[in-house]
Amino acid sequence: MDAVWLSPIYDSPLDDNGYDIRDYHKILPQFGTMEDFDELLEGIHARGMKLIMDLVVNHTSDEHEWFRQALKDPSSKYRNYYFFEDDKGELPNNWTSNFSGTAWNHYEDEKQYVLHLFSTKQMDLNWDDPDVREDVITMIRWWLEKGVDGFRMDVINYISKEEGLPDGDPFVGNLMGYTGIEHYYYGPHLHEYLKEIREKAFDAYGAFSIGETPGLGIQMARLVTGEERKELDMIFSFDHLETPGHVRFEDYRYDLNAFRDNMDTWMTQYGNNCWPTVFYNNHDNPRMISKIDPEGKYREALSVLLAVIQMTLRGTPFIYQGDEMGLGNVPFRSMEDITDVESVNQYKELLADHEPSEAFRIILAGTRDHARVLLPWNDNAPEWAEQKIDEAVTSAYKELISLRHQHRVLVYGHYELLDRSRNRYVYRRYDEHESFIIDCNLSDHPVRAYTDLSGYTLIRPQRYSELNVLQPYEARIWFRK
Ligand code: ISL
Numbered sequence: 001m002d003a004v005w006l007s008p009i010y011d012s013p014l015d016d017n018g019y020d021i022r023d024y025h026k027i028l029p030q031f032g033t034m035e036d037f038d039e040l041l042e043g044i045h046a047r048g049m050k051l052i053m054d055l056v057v058n059h060t061s062d063e064h065e066w067f068r069q070a071l072k073d074p075s076s077k078y079r080n081y082y083f084f085e086d087d088k089g090e091l092p093n094n095w096t097s098n099f100s101g102t103a104w105n106h107y108e109d110e111k112q113y114v115l116h117l118f119s120t121k122q123m124d125l126n127w128d129d130p131d132v133r134e135d136v137i138t139m140i141r142w143w144l145e146k147g148v149d150g151f152r153m154d155v156i157n158y159i160s161k162e163e164g165l166p167d168g169d170p171f172v173g174n175l176m177g178y179t180g181i182e183h184y185y186y187g188p189h190l191h192e193y194l195k196e197i198r199e200k201a202f203d204a205y206g207a208f209s210i211g212e213t214p215g216l217g218i219q220m221a222r223l224v225t226g227e228e229r230k231e232l233d234m235i236f237s238f239d240h241l242e243t244p245g246h247v248r249f250e251d252y253r254y255d256l257n258a259f260r261d262n263m264d265t266w267m268t269q270y271g272n273n274c275w276p277t278v279f280y281n282n283h284d285n286p287r288m289i290s291k292i293d294p295e296g297k298y299r300e301a302l303s304v305l306l307a308v309i310q311m312t313l314r315g316t317p318f319i320y321q322g323d324e325m326g327l328g329n330v331p332f333r334s335m336e337d338i339t340d341v342e343s344v345n346q347y348k349e350l351l352a353d354h355e356p357s358e359a360f361r362i363i364l365a366g367t368r369d370h371a372r373v374l375l376p377w378n379d380n381a382p383e384w385a386e387q388k389i390d391e392a393v394t395s396a397y398k399e400l401i402s403l404r405h406q407h408r409v410l411v412y413g414h415y416e417l418l419d420r421s422r423n424r425y426v427y428r429r430y431d432e433h434e435s436f437i438i439d440c441n442l443s444d445h446p447v448r449a450y451t452d453l454s455g456y457t458l459i460r461p462q463r464y465s466e467l468n469v470l471q472p473y474e475a476r477i478w479f480r481k
Helices: 034-046 065-072 077-081 130-146 170-176 190-205 218-225 256-269 288-292 299-312 341-350 356-366 391-406 408-412
Strands: 003-005 023-027 050-055 059-061 084-086 104-107 112-115 122-124 150-153 208-212 234-236 414-419 424-430 435-441 457-460 475-480
Touching (some): 023 034, 023 130, 034 050, 059 065, 065 077, 112 122, 190 208, 218 256, 256 414, 256 424, 288 299, 299 391, 299 435, 299 475, 341 356, 391 408, 391 457, 408 424, 408 435
Parallel strands (some): 050 150
Antiparallel strands (some): 435 475
């Protein structure tokens, strides 16, 4: 492992799992103290690793000092840190929150509306105010000065909102699930603000940046990560997390064929001046292996297949906790077991036109809580939520990570697609010295294996049942020097 990314551990009222920060300079007591943090950072560095923190600056908690001041005192400079609008008897616009309902909080005593794209306790910062940018940049530098190696930047593509906050197109809103999104997911000053953060904070420390950028497709991604543009180092793109035509809150079988096509696009069209990320899971999604194989019949083979692909494609692999244990979704029993604000709000909204059992089924398909439960090495998990570590998956991960470390070609080499027929993903990674062929069965039935392998030796798996046949979800790695 080269680096650790921590989701927010800052002081927070935990309305959205810590993505609602009350104080950027404090550690939430349940995670320890600042001294514990320093020890962690030192320990990580002593092991030759890097520490990436979460940077949540599209919004702050409504309990952050800036927001308190802003609400209390209309003449405070902090009023302009957020999007306050006078109450004129109707909502300032038709934008909806990513977590259900209107995107505006109403403050009756103050006769104000204030914008929140996420929960009612996550107030959007007004990045058009230079003081906001300066304060955020000062805070980033404070952490970099401490020795943190970089940041994962939460919804960073939402920071620039269209001037005047115009109404969203209801058609687009319906399609996307959030009205107004076209006015902020790729806003007018995004590039400018990213460059400013980079120049005034990251560059001086050689710090790493990865943007969490929902909705940015490959072309916009090229514009924010092109090396020469000096904005972000990498982004997380989410297109591959659902099969096209499906949404997260839907019970369907994920199709690895579409995943293959998506990966192939990023491998071939992203450009040599951009660097991809390869990941399957994060804290905002149900587990990918459960979407592919809901019964869990092929859990081990599937986990290993995904690990093989992840560790042999061009780009930086991000393992989400539990991937390396082969963890799947959790059999939540009812809404009582669900705590995530997004799911809780959405359930309430669904009850308007769904039976409770149907509403729960929808939540169960998409809830972020699937990836937010205690890990199996923690024996506090309730019995119904207990999961097991699959040791075979763990050792496959270890082996594959070390293979990637030993062969630079797996990181930097060329990529060539050899077979993309149905249920097949065969590709080559090569340079002038070495070549790997990765042969994958993307289905739950046997398929003919790739055979054009002269000069290659099999390095994984060590045993197979039939040379010319790949078993369900089997992945083979061939090597030639
Ligand atoms: O999970 C989602 C709802 O569909 C995503 O759209 C998610 O909200 C989006 O990717 C932004 O996620 C990030 O910011 C949120 C936070 O709740 C997520 O945990 C975080 O990863 C607000 O800070």
